[in-house]
Amino acid sequence: MTDYNATFHFDQVRYASAGSIVYPPGGRFGPRIQQDIQLVLLYTGQMNVAIDGRTLHVLPGHAVLLKPGHEESFAFSRTEESWHRWIAVHLDPLEAHTRDALYRLPEVLPLTEEMNRLTDLLLNLQSYLPGDMPVVRSLGLAALHLYPTESMRMSEQREKHPSVHLAVAWIREHYAEEISLSDLAACAGLSSEHLLRLFKQHEQTTPIHYLWRYRIERAIELLATTGLTISEIASRCGFKTSHHFARMIKKTTGRTAKEIRQSSWSGLRKT
Known part of the structure; x- marks a missing residue:
């Protein structure tokens, strides 16, 4: 430490x-x-x-x-x-x-x-x-x-477990790419089943759920702080299509991508 x-x-x-x-x-x-x-x-x-x-x-x-x-x-x-x-x-x-x-x-x-x-x-x-x-x-x-x-x-x-850290670090560097559970297991040097158990123990979620949560966090940041189009953000954050991106954002946040962007820029204008 x-x-x-x-x-x-x-x-x-x-x-x-x-x-x-x-x-x-x-x-x-x-x-x-x-x-x-x-x-x-x-x-x-x-x-x-x-x-x-x-x-x-x-x-x-x-x-x-x-x-x-x-x-x-x-x-x-x-x-x-x-x-x-x-x-x-x-x-x-x-x-x-x-x-x-x-x-x-x-x-x-x-x-x-x-x-x-x-x-x-x-x-x-x-x-x-x-x-x-x-x-x-x-x-x-x-x-x-x-x-x-x-x-x-x-x-x-x-210190929780080095293999979980390796998988998380790999997600943060490659989240824009197409990633499978077997890809994450390979980078961590484990079987898919073992990595799944470790993630549930240390992160209270699965590796793939962690990946999508991280993609959504990065996408919300880009919506709030850049003028990139929805399709550009979807591509940069690993979403399959703009429609997939819009659906995931709405499901996760309860707001549309447009609403998130308008809310962020409105807050900036008020300051």
Whole structure:
């Protein structure tokens, strides 16, 4: 389990900000010297981050933790658009024990709903509040504590059973593809029956139900935060057809895809 025993304090946070950008195929950014602690959330495409000459490969559905003082360059997918959002927190110089704890954290974690919600809040607030306002700084502080919290939670999940973790990680990387129970069992190195028993024990659901739940979560995010068409979202999230997508969204949420999108954009306009 990750050892994280340092605490950031509100008075250390100078300002916080969030953003969202889509890079075209072959897009690049940098080099730059990172000034903040930055959490970058990748939703589509791919991203190679060169940090002081060392390359970190980031797949969609993951968040990467960037730390101040390093030279960074970004290279995005050559074949598709790469959409990411970020939270940046600017702090006073870190004490040695806090810096050490920060560097013990994993550089990449799977995206979580909590990360998305925090990013949504910051994006909405900064449309009318500057980054040094207390409420915005408080959200920045929350981001600093959320990442290690998620790291510890995921470490606990891995400790449940490594084969379940392997299957879940594979789902999060390949959910747009056609996936069967036998595919998941093969990646986990188990029989289908054994994987099914482990999922029911540790996730309280089946592997295929977990897969469809994850696809629906990603699809709702794209509905709420992008202008992609229904057919594009259906294709990116592994649904067989637009009709299948619409039926699953309605069955799961009780709302149509159009209603979800209208509700999300209405909320943004009110802020």
